[in-house]
Amino acid sequence: MGWKELASVFLALHFAFMAYVLLGGFLAWKWPKAIWFHLPAIGWGIALIGFGLNCPLTYGQNWARGHAGEAPLTRGFVDTYIEGVLYPERFVHVAQAVLALIVLVSYVGFFVLRRRRARAQAVGVGQRVS
Numbered sequence: 001m002g003w004k005e006l007a008s009v010f011l012a013l014h015f016a017f018m019a020y021v022l023l024g025g026f027l028a029w030k031w032p033k034a035i036w037f038h039l040p041a042i043g044w045g046i047a048l049i050g051f052g053l054n055c056p057l058t059y060g061q062n063w064a065r066g067h068a069g070e071a072p073l074t075r076g077f078v079d080t081y082i083e084g085v086l087y088p089e090r091f092v093h094v095a096q097a098v099l100a101l102i103v104l105v106s107y108v109g110f111f112v113l114r115r116r117r118a119r120a121q122a123v124g125v126g127q128r129v130s
Helices: 003-030 032-051 056-067 077-082 089-129
Strands: none
Touching: 003 032, 003 056, 003 077, 003 089, 032 089, 056 077
16 A cells, blocks of 8 residues: 555545544444444544644644655645535534534434333333233
């Protein structure tokens, strides 16, 4: 694998991670234990946004780009590939709010389904005992 391909792998990993942060809560609807993998991903996403941290995947991509003879990204992943591409830069806070709402909906749905399953199990156990 060449350096350009490795940079592309980092780019794909970045998109995959962002998709998981956005939609991973919905996976927990089907596989409830998945929530334990999604919580740290959400925490990391919030830390990146809230504290302006740089993602290690960006460092990896820049490292591979440098070895491939390409210039590193001058801005972060989101600034380069998302803002101004998927939505205008002036709507950053609106986009963040929409993304947060999607995650919130996934978690509300997760807890509603969890509660229903617990009630169904309790009713099922109660019926067997009687």
